[in-house]
Amino acid sequence: MKISIKSCILLSLLVFLEGCWDRTELNDLALVTAMSFDKGEHNEIITTVQIVIPQNQGSGGSSGGVSGGAPHKTTIRSGAGVNISDSLSKLQQKTPRKLFWGQCKIFIFSEDIAKTGIRDEFDFLARHPQPRERANIFVSKGKAAQTLELFPPIENSSSEVLQKLTDFKIGYKVTLQELSKMLKGEAGAAAIPIVLILPKAESAEPFQTIPYVMGTALFKKDKMISQISGKTTHGVKWILNEVDEFTVTFKVAGNEGLVSLKPVKAKVKLLPQIVDGKWKMKIQVKATGSIIQNGTAMDSTNPALLKKMETAFEQDIKVRIEQALIEVQHKNKTDILGFAEAFHRKFPQQWEKNKERWDELFPGVEVSIDVAASILRSGLINAPGGIPEDEVVAK
């Protein structure tokens, strides 16, 4: 008797323990790898998702018979609505499988949405439990959906391309969480990398190319106000202390040819000062690098000549930072450089008093740059390669 009651309880547990309500079968899911937001003709939001086609994910050996080259591994689908949630529900109506966001690590805003403000869209991304905080955010020139419609020749999908490109740390990268912090931050400014479409190789099929990251969109509050070039972005990365594995090429005064260093590493400190009510910022840079190409005739093993190169290296860093400052601080007047936070940390009282007029103060902050750079090693050869011994400048 007792045993039969116990087994009844056990059996009934089976019903509950399966978790039938929230079961998810892989066959019922559409794996979303990237998502983009465009503005439609009537101001509606068009959400486009890039979906993995599971049948075509094999290594390609068996599906080689399909005419017209390799089968596409992803497809896109879009829905239009008054906001993201609405457009997603429209999108779901056209997708027989349930959208699954677990692998969605790319969100792309089109430039026109960015210019009218991304607050609305951002709220959705931050509030909805599915988008991951580590997802990368981009702004696209032109239609964002086009970026997702590409079929990269090497990688599986254009989202994978963007993912891998951002891992290189050469360009600027922003995750959802970092963007959230910037929009909440003291400066009221944000920066998002810009994604462009690489012109396809002549022999490639239509759409067979990749998106790539070049330049940065500048935001004031949640609105994009302008953009800076890839070169200026590098300068900004110097100020943000995000220099890692950079290649730096510069000219040494009084010499023909160029010297290239890689990898260049740096430690950058922002040292704010307030002197007699004047707000000043000292950017202290300590950089190191190794020579990978020496186009001059100078022998870098000579300490005196190396010193010359180092001075040129320092000068080059200084110019890069200065150019970034001209673009960001003086032309666009938007503080993506972390100056506001630096002042807040060091001078909390003065900051509280002045934070309302930071927009006016920021362009007037006097910046001084203090660079100490050194060249650590000179690669596999010592004297410049490719020229006869007697042409080498050794002193």
Next chain:
Amino acid sequence: MLDKGKISGLQMALLLYPAIMATFFLTLPSSTAYYARNDMWMTGILSAFFGVLVIYIATKLHELFPGKTIIQQSEHIIGVLPGKVIGFLFFFYSIHVAGLITRMYAEFVTGQFFFKTPLLLIIALMVLLASIAVRGGIEVMARCAVIFTPIFIFPLLLLLLLFPDLELHNIFPVLSRGILPVLQATALPQAWVSELFFISFFLPSLNSPAKGRKWGNITLAAVLLSIIYVNLITLFLLGPDAANKTYPVLVTFRYISVYGIFENLESLLLAMWIFGNFIKICVFLYVAVVSFAQVLRLSDYRPVVFPMGILTIVFSFWGIPDASVLGEYIRYVGPFEIPAVMLLIPFLLLLIARMRRSGTAKK
């Protein structure tokens, strides 16, 4: 004591640690950041004072009346009838908080993971499980805690994997807006730490009651370290954004990514959340059941466990229509209600007991 089981000091600590941390640490950083912003980590240090106080009161009362819980002590101190009033207060308080915790647990599970599963089912299954454990007695609960509490604590260490993403300078400027916001922010952690008074219900079951205070203080230290640790990690990762998240710790777990291989760890958080809350609900249900049985002088507490479980389910819905009411309660009512029951009443009882003791001694 109704329960003849004996537990060790370590087992008590393992029961109490999740009983304080489980529901609370997920939302802790946002509620402390709301007032104290980047000084939120200090709240852990300040709430230590309250923890030391409640442990002192509970152990002192137990020294005066060995082998008795606060329910029996209050009858001795202020007479049978007023003592029963206080006993009922403890009973209602603990069953009400048990309901609240269960709801918080279920709210998180349905809101973030199981979107379609009915709230009632998640609540009912957990309470059923907790009731079975409580019915098994304190030794069963203690053994559960020995297994589950380490599982509850271990994932917290994984937050260290975030190290490359942490911005240590987020901690500055320290105390730029004075100490007042920090005190305001301490309101919540101090309330939760006051729940350590529950050792009053475990001291009679300890195999060496003299070590009660020591283990109470060890638990307190562990809790405070965890509070500071979780606050600091959140502060370093989220900075000014911490106050804006419903579950900041969930965000920190989701943010962990080691070379793109070791990621999506929030399921681990869900697992630890279930283990921790299981122990927590057990402890509160146990306290409710024991207080009820002792107030009414029942010869056995087992028959009332399942009815109390049903009451817990009722309390988890009663008066909580939505998550925002729950949040309001946690932010505005909890900081006053919990210390009132856990700190103020025991403190007054101890005071009266001391005065009466010295009164009789003089005679």
